Amino acid sequence: MAISIKISKTSQSRIHLCDFENIEFGKIFSDHMFRVDYEDGKWQNPQILPYGPIEISPALSAIHYGQSIFEGMKAFKNPAGEAQLFRPIDNINRLNKSAVRMGMPEIPEELFLGGLKQLVAIDKDWIPTKEGSALYVRPFMFATDDYVGVRSSINYTFMIFCCPVNSYYPKPIKVKVEKKYVRASAGMAGYAKAAGNYGISMLPTAEAKKEGYDQIIWTDGRTHENVEESGTTNLFFVMEDKLILTPRIDGNILEGITRASCIHLLKEEGYEIQERDISVKEIIEATKANKLTDAFGTGTAAIIAKIAAIGFEGTDYFLPEAESRKVSNWLYNTIYQIQTGKIADQNNWVMPVE
Numbered sequence: 001m002a003i004s005i006k007i008s009k010t011s012q013s014r015i016h017l018c019d020f021e022n023i024e025f026g027k028i029f030s031d032h033m034f035r036v037d038y039e040d041g042k043w044q045n046p047q048i049l050p051y052g053p054i055e056i057s058p059a060l061s062a063i064h065y066g067q068s069i070f071e072g073m074k075a076f077k078n079p080a081g082e083a084q085l086f087r088p089i090d091n092i093n094r095l096n097k098s099a100v101r102m103g104m105p106e107i108p109e110e111l112f113l114g115g116l117k118q119l120v121a122i123d124k125d126w127i128p129t130k131e132g133s134a135l136y137v138r139p140f141m142f143a144t145d146d147y148v149g150v151r152s153s154i155n156y157t158f159m160i161f162c163c164p165v166n167s168y169y170p171k172p173i174k175v176k177v178e179k180k181y182v183r184a185s186a187g188m189a190g191y192a193k194a195a196g197n198y199g200i201s202m203l204p205t206a207e208a209k210k211e212g213y214d215q216i217i218w219t220d221g222r223t224h225e226n227v228e229e230s231g232t233t234n235l236f237f238v239m240e241d242k243l244i245l246t247p248r249i250d251g252n253i254l255e256g257i258t259r260a261s262c263i264h265l266l267k268e269e270g271y272e273i274q275e276r277d278i279s280v281k282e283i284i285e286a287t288k289a290n291k292l293t294d295a296f297g298t299g300t301a302a303i304i305a306k307i308a309a310i311g312f313e314g315t316d317y318f319l320p321e322a323e324s325r326k327v328s329n330w331l332y333n334t335i336y337q338i339q340t341g342k343i344a345d346q347n348n349w350v351m352p353v354e
């Protein structure tokens, strides 16, 4: 099925206002956005229009009861200057998994992908090419009923907008093991990119920042003994540059696409990977014995966020310096070069836009 999208282009591009050398993360928006509305039980009126405010009712159901989900992916230019996306089908599938969990309608792959490709093609000049940069793409869906009763909304809007970005975490981060608050527990919606999961993280993260940390490491809700993930990244721990540990998919952590890419590449490279429960104790013991040679978070925004130190029960445990990190440096370069078409994509992860 070919998707027919109504296109209204802006008469005044803002691209000359963007300083591509110094882009502030998430504050600059490209010229256009995609929108499609779910009404009368079907997705209707797909359109690309100038980026700008949208009108909503004060009773908008998403604001009150939180049926709101999102995705994050990136577009790049290859050396020939052609726009390409990294693993977009995985983002589409994950958004639909989030939609099901939140009682929202799924969006057909061809509609999501059609809007996405056309939007990125139209705003192609917004894809930055400086080392480490990309066009961050934010798809999202929210409930639009203006009705104050607590029930699943009948109407929804799905949109996509784009932000040119530079690298996200320029220097290695200090993380604190969180033992008071819980992000998600069995039966909740930890695996969904649902807005509420991020709302509940703001206070714990702010408290950690006050103590001098950049992020928190969530622990499991039942025992607080096992590590789960950190901010919007999945976690990896490298033992003596050989054995790599990452928490297993348990329904509580977000199933990261960068995580999946890292596991695949590391296996191909011959590393031993274990996806399992990882106790905080095991990690702290390894730092004490100088066996933890690398640790990092993985996510679309940063690709790899190196961990400089782990704070646990008031003590900071430091990791080897950033330059010596064999695994995280190799992963970052490999993934970024696949994304930007500088090395061959043997896994069909890259999708051309035009």
Ligand SMILES: *Cc1c(COP(=O)(O)O)cnc(C)c1O
Pocket: 072, 193, 229, 230, 231, 232, 233, 234, 254, 255, 256, 257, 258, 259, 298, 299, 300, 301
């Ligand atoms: C988005 C996200 C990730 C990373 O997922 P990617 O697909 O790699 O970007 C990890 N954890 C959380 C909580 C997230 O929201």
